[in-house]
Amino acid sequence: MIIDDFSASPPPTNPLRRAYAASIQLAKTKGEHRSRTLRSMAEAIRKRQNDILEANTLDLEASRELGVSECVSEWLKLTPERLDTTVQILKRLGELPDPIGRVIGASYQLEQGQTYYQLIPIGVVGLIYEAFPEFGAIAAGLCMKTANSLILLGGSEANYSNQVIADALQSAIEEEGMPIGSLEVFPNEQEAPIQDLVTQDQYINLIIPYGRPHLVHQVVTQSTVPVLRSAMGNxxxxxxxxxxxxxxxxxxxxxxxxxxxxxxxxxxxxxxxxxxxxxxxxxxxxxxxxxxxxxxxxxxxxxxxxxxxxxxxxxxxxxxxxxxxxxxxxxxxxxxxxxxxxxxxxxxxxxxxxxxxxxxxxxxxxxxxxxxNASPRFSRHQNRGDAIFLGMSNQVGYRRGLIGLDSLTTLKYIVQGNPLF
CATH class of the missing domain: 3.40.309.10 (Aldehyde Dehydrogenase; Chain A, domain 2)
Known part of the structure; x- marks a missing residue:
C-alpha cells in the first residue's frame, strides 16, 4: 500500500533538479514507507543477481583491455557473496528504527519554553566512486533510510554493472511510490563529469568521494559543495x-x-x-x-x-x-x-x-x-545494532570516523515557547 502520493506534479527533466525536488518530498515520508522501500530494493538486487553478474563480466573484460590496475580490478569484480552482503545490508537497514525526527535535548533552555534538536535529512547527497559496483546500492540504502535523495557518479570501469544495479533500485523505488529522483545516475560521458557535479551547490548538499587518494583530492579541490572526505589504507x-x-x-x-x-x-x-x-x-x-x-x-x-x-x-x-x-x-x-x-x-x-x-x-x-591490542579490520555490516557503514572519514571537521546513518543527517534547532497571554 502506498501511503505518500508524489504523482500530483510531473518531475523536472534535469536529473539534478529531480533529485532536489525528490529530497523535499522524501523529508515528508514516513519511516515505515522508507523501510518497506528498502526491503523492495533488497529484493530487486536479489532478483537481478544474474543480470548484475553478467554486466560485471562485461566490465571486467573491458577493464582488462584498458589495462586497469590489479587493485581496481579486485574492487570491480562482483561475486554472489558480495551481492548477498549488499542484500543483507539493505534488509537490515529496513529493520532499523527511523533516525529522522529523533529528538535530542539541547543544553541551552529558555525560562518560558523548551528547546531541543531534531534530526533531519541533509537533502541531496552526491556519491563519486570508482569500481565497487555494489557501493552505489549500499549508499542508496543509507540515503533512503535517512530520507535523502542520492546522485551517483561511478567510474567508467563499472559502467555496465552500475547501470543494471541502478535500474533495479530505481524500479523498486518507483514501485513503492517514492518520489522520482530519489536515486539519480549522473552521466559520466562528458569531458569533466566530476567538476560538473561537485560545483552544483544550488542542488547538492553533500558530496562523498570514495576511491584512491587522487580521486578524493580532485573532489576536495574542485568542489563548491561541502565534502565528507573518505580515506583508505596507510x-x-x-x-x-x-x-x-x-x-x-x-x-x-x-x-x-x-x-x-x-x-x-x-x-x-x-x-x-x-x-x-x-x-x-x-x-x-x-x-x-x-x-x-x-x-x-x-x-x-x-x-x-x-x-x-x-x-x-x-x-x-x-x-x-x-x-x-x-x-x-x-x-x-x-x-x-x-x-x-x-x-x-x-x-x-x-x-x-x-x-x-x-x-x-x-x-x-x-x-x-x-x-x-585490537584489529582495526573494517566491516560495513557487523550484524548487530545499527553498525552499517559506507566507509571511513579521516577529516577533522564535520563528521569524522565511520560514515553511517548519523553522518547523513543534520540537526534542526527548535524552540517551543510557552507564551503568557
Whole structure:
C-alpha cells in the first residue's frame, strides 16, 4: 500500500533538479514507507543477481583491455557473496528504527519554553566512486533510510554493472511510490563529469568521494559543495617492546581480511628500539608465507638486506595491497609524532602490554579511530545494532570516523515557547 502520493506534479527533466525536488518530498515520508522501500530494493538486487553478474563480466573484460590496475580490478569484480552482503545490508537497514525526527535535548533552555534538536535529512547527497559496483546500492540504502535523495557518479570501469544495479533500485523505488529522483545516475560521458557535479551547490548538499587518494583530492579541490572526505589504507601500528610477536601478527593479518577493500589494513609498522631482532625475523617470515611484500627504512635494510627500501614518499601514501613497510623509531613519542604527520589519520594502532603506553597513545595519536591490542579490520555490516557503514572519514571537521546513518543527517534547532497571554 502506498501511503505518500508524489504523482500530483510531473518531475523536472534535469536529473539534478529531480533529485532536489525528490529530497523535499522524501523529508515528508514516513519511516515505515522508507523501510518497506528498502526491503523492495533488497529484493530487486536479489532478483537481478544474474543480470548484475553478467554486466560485471562485461566490465571486467573491458577493464582488462584498458589495462586497469590489479587493485581496481579486485574492487570491480562482483561475486554472489558480495551481492548477498549488499542484500543483507539493505534488509537490515529496513529493520532499523527511523533516525529522522529523533529528538535530542539541547543544553541551552529558555525560562518560558523548551528547546531541543531534531534530526533531519541533509537533502541531496552526491556519491563519486570508482569500481565497487555494489557501493552505489549500499549508499542508496543509507540515503533512503535517512530520507535523502542520492546522485551517483561511478567510474567508467563499472559502467555496465552500475547501470543494471541502478535500474533495479530505481524500479523498486518507483514501485513503492517514492518520489522520482530519489536515486539519480549522473552521466559520466562528458569531458569533466566530476567538476560538473561537485560545483552544483544550488542542488547538492553533500558530496562523498570514495576511491584512491587522487580521486578524493580532485573532489576536495574542485568542489563548491561541502565534502565528507573518505580515506583508505596507510594505517600505522606501533610495536612496543612489551608486545609479543603473536599479537602483532594477528593484528596485521586480521586487518587485511576485509573484502573487497581492506580500508583499515595495517600498511606501516613502527618498531620500538628495544624490540628483539629475532621477533622481527619471525614476523617477517610469517608475513612472507602469507604473500606479503616487505619494505623497510635505510637502517633496517642495512641490517636485513632481504627487505626492500621504502622511498620517503611511501610513508605518507597507501599501498592498497599486501605490502607493509617497517621503520625503527626511538620512542613511543616519536612514533606518535610520525603517525600524526604521515598516516592517513583514520585508524592507527598500538600493540603493548603497558597501561601507561596505552593511555598516552589513546590521548595523543591524532586519528579518527584508535586501536590498542585490537584489529582495526573494517566491516560495513557487523550484524548487530545499527553498525552499517559506507566507509571511513579521516577529516577533522564535520563528521569524522565511520560514515553511517548519523553522518547523513543534520540537526534542526527548535524552540517551543510557552507564551503568557
Amino acid at each position: 594505517c600505522y601500528l606501533y610495536w612496543s617492546a612489551t608486545a609479543n610477536v603473536d599479537m602483532v601478527r594477528w593484528m596485521i593479518f586480521d586487518s587485511h581480511q576485509s573484502k573487497p577493500d581492506p580500508v583499515n589494513a595495517i600498511e606501516k609498522v613502527l618498531i620500538d628500539p628495544n624490540q628483539k631482532g629475532s621477533s622481527l625475523v619471525r614476523l617477517w617470515n610469517n608475513l612472507r608465507e602469507e604473500g606479503f611484500s616487505l619494505k623497510g627504512d635505510e637502517l633496517l635494510v642495512k641490517q636485513f638486506p632481504e627487505l626492500i627500501l621504502a622511498e620517503p614518499s611511501e610513508w605518507s601514501q597507501p599501498y592498497l595491497n599486501k605490502t607493509i613497510a617497517f621503520r625503527g623509531v626511538d620512542s613511543l613519542d616519536e612514533g606518535i609524532a610520525w603517525m600524526n604527520e604521515y598516516s592517513s589519520g583514520h585508524s592507527n594502532c598500538l600493540a603493548t602490554e603497558s597501561y601507561s603506553e596505552s593511555r598516552q597513545f589513546a590521548l595523543d595519536v591524532n586519528s579518527a579511530l584508535t586501536f590498542i
